[in-house]
Amino acid sequence: MTYRAAIVGTGGIAASHIAALRGRSDVTAAAAIDVADDRVHEFARNWEIPRTFTSLTDALASEDIDVIHLCTPPATHLPLAREALAGGVHVLLEKPPALSLAEHHELISAVDSSTATASVIFQHRFGSGATALRQLASTGKLGKPTVTTCDTQWYRDDAYYAVPWHGTWAAEGGGPTMGHGIHQFDLMLSVLGRWEQVSSMTARRTRPVETEDISAAVVRFASGALATVVNSVVSPRQESRLRFDFEFATIELVHLYGYDDSAWTFTPAPGHEELAETWGDLLTGRPSGHAAQFDDYYRALAAGRVPEVSARNALHTLEFAAAIYASAAQNRAVSCTELTSSSAVWRSMNPGRTARAAASA
Incomplete structure (x- = not known):
């Protein structure tokens, strides 16, 4: 099978994705997507990508896409991933996969409700x-x-x-x-x-x-x-x-x-x-690099197995980052068992920001 991939977001890291896809016989770059029309056209021209769009919604409606490579800023990861997963499109996200543990659990839930997978770039x-x-x-x-x-x-x-x-x-x-x-x-x-x-x-x-x-x-x-x-x-x-x-x-x-x-x-x-x-x-x-991870990723899709760095697997790493922020903010050691929905860092890696939001609600 040849997978039709779309690059979503055409900033600096997108070049690493498209370069790693070049020469693969099992993937074709079918579309580039970016909210900036001039930037997406330049990117598509430089990398010989046939179609451009300024929204993922339009791309999914117009193109037969199997996988999106999500290279946008972290704040956009969850909504774009949910949209793709709802349509049965696989998602490969750049790091960090989400802004918070709450968002990452939402991502896992979206995967559980989909026929598609989500995987994170930890090359x-x-x-x-x-x-x-x-x-x-x-x-x-x-x-x-x-x-x-x-x-x-x-x-x-x-x-x-x-x-x-x-x-x-x-x-x-x-x-x-x-x-x-x-x-x-x-x-x-x-x-x-x-x-x-x-x-x-x-x-x-x-x-x-x-x-x-x-x-x-x-x-x-x-x-x-x-x-x-x-x-x-x-x-x-x-x-x-x-x-x-x-x-x-x-x-x-x-x-x-x-x-x-x-x-x-x-x-x-x-x-x-x-x-x-x-x-x-x-x-x-x-x-190491994107090409090495893509070898595993696309082999996994072809074999019908979950890629090594699944959304659920990547949670372990995001929890570690959350523990660093929680420990620093609270000036004490933090255990892995504390990172539940009642944790100070559940909705933001900045516990002070979460507290201020709650106080003003």
């Missing part, structure tokens, strides 16, 4: 290094996970925040915790599994934003492992770094916005040198 899970690490860890050969560091130290200047929706609670849902570091800690969570408790702080140091520009957290996992997590957009020397310490090996990843096998370093503990050879045998050369 760092799909490089061969991450796949090899999960596979090797699952065998128990690495021993117990002990401590992990997960740092996203990026730099975004004031010009970046001149885009009206950047750095706002209402449109972006949060700062680097939601929009930048989420890639790294999603990869961390895919390796270490269920987290139990988060203690964190957030700060706004130099950027003209409503949200934080830094967050830092200490995490305890169900396994007993501990982790530190830093998310920053005020770091002039940019780097993304993950270090996983297990009983019998240390595995490190250093990159910026994507990685290949050369970005990983494997250091066995004394007496476990054979693990390095096993690690090398598991690497396949596949870099």
Whole structure:
């Protein structure tokens, strides 16, 4: 089957989607959609997309579309996803999938009521290094996970925040915790599994934003492992770094916005040198990125199975972001079991905003 895809939103990240679709025999880019007529026409012309629309409603009424790639600002994700899912159209959403836990649960409900699926772009899970690490860890050969560091130290200047929706609670849902570091800690969570408790702080140091520009957290996992997590957009020397310490090996990843096998370093503990050879045998050369995730995504659709990063699966990662905000706001450790509909961060990652809204109602 050849899937007919539509790109919804033609900002910067849309180019990553359409570039990753080029050359696939199982997908054709049938339409581009954007509220800005001049921008959508330019995008379609540059990428040789045959049809353009300024609303998803018009596109769904006029075109036979199987999948929408949702590349719009986060505040639009839920209403656009619901519209597509109601029509039986699959949805592939950029991160963050929703502004809040309440919205994400609405997304899951929309999927449950549809014949279609919703999946979230967490492309760092799909490089061969991450796949090899999960596979090797699952065998128990690495021993117990002990401590992990997960740092996203990026730099975004004031010009970046001149885009009206950047750095706002209402449109972006949060700062680097939601929009930048989420890639790294999603990869961390895919390796270490269920987290139990988060203690964190957030700060706004130099950027003209409503949200934080830094967050830092200490995490305890169900396994007993501990982790530190830093998310920053005020770091002039940019780097993304993950270090996983297990009983019998240390595995490190250093990159910026994507990685290949050369970005990983494997250091066995004394007496476990054979693990390095096993690690090398598991690497396949596949870099991280949208193309790697699309391989899994479209194979899943063809096989009739739910893609790996389903809306329900992605909830674990969004809950982690919510716990960072809740802990920072309440100045205490937050457990995963607290993130129910009575949580301060259920309807907004900014608990103060939620409280003010309730007071004025």
